[in-house]
Amino acid sequence: MTAKVGDNKLRKLAACVGIIQSVTWIVMSMICIILYYSPVISNNYSSYMELIQLTIYGYFLYTSEEVFPNQTFTGTVFNVFMWFYVLLDVLWLIVSIYLLFKNTPRALKAWSHCTLLVSLWDFITFVILGADYNKCLDYAETTFNQVVFQEVCANAILPVFIIAAKGFTLWIFNIALGVILERKSRQLSQKSKPEESHDQLSPSPYADTYKMDHSKRGIAVIFNHVDFSHPECSRREGSDKDRDDLVEMFHDLNFNVSVHNDLTAHDIASELIKVSRMDHTDSDCLAIVVMSHGNNGKLYARDREYPTRTIWEYFTANNCPTLAGKPKLLFVQACRGSCLHSAATLHYQTGGVEEDSSSVDAYYSIPVMADILVMYSTVEGYYSYRDPGKGAYFIKSLVKEMKQYHKTKDLLTILTFVNREVAVDFTSYEPGSPEQCGHKQICSIVSMLTRLVYFNKRI
Template identity: 40%
Template sequence: MADRSRNPEYNMSHKHRGIALIFNNEHFEDPHLKLRKGTHKDSENLGRALKQLGFQVKEYTDLCSEPIMKIIKEASGRDHSDCDCILIAILSHGKLNYIHAKDKAYPVESILSPFTAERCPSLAGKPKLFIIQACQGVLRDPGCHINRPESSERDNESFISYRIPLPADFLIASSTIPGYCSWRNTVEGSWFIQSLCKELDSFGKTRDVLTQMTFVAQRVAVNYESFDEFNPRLDGRKQISSTMSTLTRILFFRDKNDTSNDDTSNDYFKNK
């Protein structure tokens, strides 16, 4: 049997890098859901970082669940044959396995399932990336002190026909782990998106994505801690991001050899 793993990296030499959809929810109809101050900063910084990597970015703000599902369905039904991958980012309130739209919560699975190889064949064998900035519960991490010596650290396409599992080639990067809340600075944005953008800005084109996500988790865990002198339950809390991957190859966002992936060359978002 032929060794199909001989190409260790994803083919990222298609005409376009791909589309990046950012669903940014700041306001909500439910009076129990607070205004997400600072999320505009997350959306702005993430969009800029993704454009630098060659993505064609479209931001949607304060959509209800039905329009979100419509856009997801349209994206999954498109022909992505000329694209390397797709990326979808959700910035909102959430709970375990659910994300809040402006009007109501919808299951995370409803964002993922339209992009399986069966339902979106033009993305079969290509990376499907999901970034989720949302709480997955109400627990708050008190952290743990550790003592250790200080260390310094600086910051192909194959045409062989074969079958792949339907959920293959997914990466889901979440701001926190199941059961825990996710922290956000009302001026600078969320800890996770801040860390992700810093990593993408510095190493987006030189480190593979899973390595980058490891350092994003490190940035979130080490560099941030909540402060609330009036409420001990909210003071000194920590956070750790998490990444679930079924990627089957190494993923790099190296520079393309030409400018064919510029925003003006792709009409995906025209008349939308």
């Protein structure tokens, strides 16, 4: 089981807290035990600190009889409590060291239970000391030696009472860590049993469809580029409309959408790495859209170009294990060259249905590249069109067809419809550039998917 980075940090923090606190309280408890068996010290004192030491010694570490009625913590009882502290804290130390090096459900559970037990023992000691302090004050008011007993209350019981509390903040911190790690141990225990973990089950090797009923659809990352710092790239008017349409579409498909505008190449890589390191165990798939300028094999960030393969290389099965066997859907709206598609006129009969019998390219790749689909807005070497007011025709068609068919058709069928709409309905028109008018565009689908993708399946 691979733990998240945040969980590992929390585990190590808890282990260090346990080691530091357990060693501290072992030392303090052993000092009390040693003093209990030591000779009686002098009753003389020359400073207030010596008075505190004397009264604590006399009350807890030497006196074995009651100093006032109904006293709970006699020296003997307090000594027994200190021995319990030593045993508990030694156990806590051992468990904390074990947790520091082992990230297992057993280690997490053992630490949480031991921490909660130590906190409970602290609380019991705290309550008893509080009760004894009140009894001591009450008795001081009834005795003729009131001042002496008030000194015993203030200088003996109260300091130990405060020490036993260890600060309510520390108590709350220990208990919170214990509860959190107890929950983490239960989660890891559940995930370590495949038959009980619905989201971690993979489809059978020859299943026709991907498993699209996880608790989450997945994350959709949109990189939208409008403005560029290098002069060869013009402003991409209309791209913001494409971005907004895509956000709406992905929300309709139940994706968690993340939008990034005009990032640098470094920031794009950083974002892709961050997404690849997320835990996608509970997700159906991943979607990434890049809208920018491009050329053969490269895309443009705000500051410079970068290889197109950067988009998917972080999400192969070896780089992103929690997405292994799940569809990675990548859409690229960018030019791939400067060639223009000429138009060809086809004759058809109104009302007839023409079936497309063209063959489909077969792709073979190494296993880590499986389950990736890349759809380009145009084929390699050719121009991709975008209307400054209405946006890119590829994005417009993708949004339209996905909204219309995602509940009834599989993804490749929908993308084929996108291809059809772009090929049939789009013809370039540039009023200021006659040479750019009358041309066509066709998308390109590169699929390493091994199953059909249906977005209609939800839990």
